[in-house]
Amino acid sequence: MASVVERDYIIPANDFTIAGEASSNVRKILSQLGVAPDIVKRTSIAMYEAEINAVIHGNGGQAHVEIDENKIVITISDQGPGIEDLELAMQEGYSTAPDSIREMGFGAGMGLSNMKKNSDILDIKTAVNEGTTVKITVFFK
Amino acid sequence: MEQYYFHSVTLDKSKCKGCTNCIKYCPTEAIRVRNGKAVIIKERCIDCGVCIRICPYHAKKAVTDPLDSIKNYSYKIALPAPTLYGQFGPGFSRERIVLALKQYGFDYVFEVARAAEIVTNATKSYMSNNDIKKPVISSACPAVVRFIQIRFPNLIDNLLKIESPMEVAAALSRQEVNEKYGIPLEEIGVFFISPCAAKVTGVKAPYENRISNVDGVLSIKDIFIPLLNIMKKQDNITSEPFSLSSAIGVSWAMTGGESSAFKDGRRIAVHGIHNVNDILEEAVKGNLDSIDFIEALACPEGCLGGPLVVENPFIAKVNLNNEIEKIKMNQAHSVPQKHKDVKELEWKSTVEYRPIMKLDDDMMKALEKMNMIDKITESFPGLDCGACGAPSCRALAEDIVRENARETDCIFKLREKVNSIAHQLHQIDSTGSMNDDNQ
Numbered sequence: 001m002a003s004v005v006e007r008d009y010i011i012p013a014n015d016f017t018i019a020g021e022a023s024s025n026v027r028k029i030l031s032q033l034g035v036a037p038d039i040v041k042r043t044s045i046a047m048y049e050a051e052i053n054a055v056i057h058g059n060g061g062q063a064h065v066e067i068d069e070n071k072i073v074i075t076i077s078d079q080g081p082g083i084e085d086l087e088l089a090m091q092e093g094y095s096t097a098p099d100s101i102r103e104m105g106f107g108a109g110m111g112l113s114n115m116k117k118n119s120d121i122l123d124i125k126t127a128v129n130e131g132t133t134v135k136i137t138v139f140f141k
Numbered sequence: 142m143e144q145y146y147f148h149s150v151t152l153d154k155s156k157c158k159g160c161t162n163c164i165k166y167c168p169t170e171a172i173r174v175r176n177g178k179a180v181i182i183k184e185r186c187i188d189c190g191v192c193i194r195i196c197p198y199h200a201k202k203a204v205t206d207p208l209d210s211i212k213n214y215s216y217k218i219a220l221p222a223p224t225l226y227g228q229f230g231p232g233f234s235r236e237r238i239v240l241a242l243k244q245y246g247f248d249y250v251f252e253v254a255r256a257a258e259i260v261t262n263a264t265k266s267y268m269s270n271n272d273i274k275k276p277v278i279s280s281a282c283p284a285v286v287r288f289i290q291i292r293f294p295n296l297i298d299n300l301l302k303i304e305s306p307m308e309v310a311a312a313l314s315r316q317e318v319n320e321k322y323g324i325p326l327e328e329i330g331v332f333f334i335s336p337c338a339a340k341v342t343g344v345k346a347p348y349e350n351r352i353s354n355v356d357g358v359l360s361i362k363d364i365f366i367p368l369l370n371i372m373k374k375q376d377n378i379t380s381e382p383f384s385l386s387s388a389i390g391v392s393w394a395m396t397g398g399e400s401s402a403f404k405d406g407r408r409i410a411v412h413g414i415h416n417v418n419d420i421l422e423e424a425v426k427g428n429l430d431s432i433d434f435i436e437a438l439a440c441p442e443g444c445l446g447g448p449l450v451v452e453n454p455f456i457a458k459v460n461l462n463n464e465i466e467k468i469k470m471n472q473a474h475s476v477p478q479k480h481k482d483v484k485e486l487e488w489k490s491t492v493e494y495r496p497i498m499k500l501d502d503d504m505m506k507a508l509e510k511m512n513m514i515d516k517i518t519e520s521f522p523g524l525d526c527g528a529c530g531a532p533s534c535r536a537l538a539e540d541i542v543r544e545n546a547r548e549t550d551c552i553f554k555l556r557e558k559v560n561s562i563a564h565q566l567h568q569i570d571s572t573g574s575m576n577d578d579n580q
Contacts, residue, residue: 003508005515020426027425033507034499037294041425048426069504140504 005029005067011051011076013060016104022063023047026074033067035140043072043138046118049111050076050134056101057081058132070140071120077133083126090116149203149341150188150448152179156200161527163192163201168414169291173540174530184497187287188339189414189439190448203338203448206357208364211246214330214356218318219247220310223254223386223394224336224444225361226464227457233372235385235464241371242334245364251314253333254390257306259313261389261402263483264303268403268433274298276409276424276432279399281305283339284439285417286348286492293421294494299435302488306393307333307340309486311354332357334364336394336447339439348492360449388468394461396443399436406433412446414439500542514538522553 007029009022027044031037047063054061058078066073083089089096090112097107116122121137159177164170171185172192179192179200193201211217219242226235242250260281268277278299280286289296304312311331318324333340333355344353392398397410409432411420417437423429440446445461446454500514501507514535521534529550531537540546549555 003505003512005508005511023426024422028498029511031294031496032498032500033511034496034502034504037494041295044425045427067508069508 002068005033007063007065009063009065011054011058011061011063011078013058014055015060016055016106019052019055020048022065023051026065026072029067030072035072039138039140042118043074043136046115046122046136046138047074047076049115049118050074050136052106053111053132053134054078054080056097056106061131072138072140074136075133076136077131079131082128082130082132083124084128086124086126147183147342147346148181148186148188149205149338149345150181150186150190150193151202151204152181153200153202154178156198158198158200160197161530161532162195162197164527164530164532166191166195167532168288168418170532170536172532173545174527184495185291187284187291187439188342189284189288190338191414191439193338193448203341203360205335205341205360205363205449206332208359208367210357211330211332211359215328216249216318216322216324216330217247218249218251218314218329218331220251220253220307220314220331220333220355222307222334222336222361222444223252223257223391223461224447224450224457225334226391227394227445227461228361228365228450228452229369229372230452230456230460231463233369234467235391237372237375238368239385240375241368244371244375245367247332249314249318251310251317252386252390253306253310254386254393256310256313257390257393257399258386259309260303260306260486261399263486264301265403266483267301267303267487268406276429276435277301278421278424278435279437280488281393281399281436282438283337283343283348284414285437287339288414288417288439289421290348290492290495291497292418293425294496295425296421297492297494299424300492302491304486304488305343306390307343308354315354330356332359334359334361336361336444336450337440338448349490351490361447362449362451365451385468388465391461391465391468394444395458396438397436398443400434403434407431408434408436410436410438412438412443413441500539510542513542517541517548520554521551524553526552528552 012018023044026047027040030040030043054076058080061076061078064075088094092110092113095107101107115136119136120139123135126132157178159174161174163179164172164174168189169185169187171182173180193203221242226238239250276299278296280301315329315331318329319326335358341358344355344358347353389402392401396412400408400410409420411417417439420435442454442458445457500510517538518535523534525533529537531540537546537551541548549558
């Protein structure tokens, strides 16, 4: 039977002090599992962006992580406002973040494109007023 | 011999009480208490010296060379770290300290501060190269470099690939003495006077088996009293013409000193290994891409807070700042250091990732082990009390899976087991009494 390592994290709303803890934790787990550093890096950047998005836009949410010998699948979901125009949101530099968030150095409009760049499969399901689910897959080989 | 010197930081078993102070503070979870004594897991130790500072019984120490080892060479060069100038207080100027080193028995003194200026210039030209990966992370602190090798492989490319001031000073002074006085190279002994345990390891076991130009490392602690006694007897201080470094090199002893030489750019100066960890965490997340340079020093207040110093780092800072002010007012005495070829100072090879936290070479087995660790961790009380000798419940679970510890090392688990045995005994006992009744 193939072993799968699983993790669940709560992503609190509007709390930047905790944001990033989940991706940081996943980075440590992947290193312990012996995943190559460049893949660890891609995974943690993609996950971090998704985490931050859930904090900024999604009113917080949760992350579920599954790791097997071939890949890691990260599912981050929120019950926030959803994304109106996904195609537009995917463009570099497009942002709906308010000034208060931008002043903190977030919300530059690179989140989704960074996620896409660093994951092998990026699957986004979103519905206005219902929430967004981002599924990031990164293969180890 | 090499094995012995693999780490400067070692344990004095006779002084160790087996308390849990060191295991809690070690940034790489490299210490366990086993059979009532601390044990350092060699491959994890980065020689940061936190345990030396934290141990209430002074059972952790840094191995350095004895002062007498300078006698093994007929021509002796001293390389004083700028931190040395902060140790003695008002009245004991840099000139007096340098003179005292000569009176102690050194034939030649080459300030590491001088080399620090050369490194500063080299760094400036390195930073102007657009191909480098930013933020550039200083490689001056060997404990930080080793920390990155273990914990942050993705930041290895960000390391400033320029030799440390100590190595530059060693190479230059040897060359200078050889050329100026015709002393054969094999007769020259180069000794670094160090505030730092990691520098000792850096000399005895350099990164990736490079060869150090330093022959021996003496601790500031050991040489402090001999120098003080000599200085107290100095009456007429006629400092011979001696090329002393400028303020920039001297300020390297303090946090912010190395990066203060750059006029432009966004710079971070962070000190204390746990603070360094936090900043490096930010860097791997990509949050510091707008930063040009990170000066990261493992010790509080930088090298002034090194484990081999005598003076409190905050007091030493006042001393050093006074000295720096004096130098600035008297710039004529100092010579800006230039080096012909910056390329010569660049690392010939990089450092490598050391995946020592890896659970298994086989990914399948690693996953299984991770699941076992999760399961065992969940069964523990989660107090991270340290009574088992591991820094946290999870660390104990890892040790168990790595077959270096047992579940009953946890006193709560042990109590459960003892209770259950007691219960069983009680049952046997009551059965026994019934038998008595039957008789």
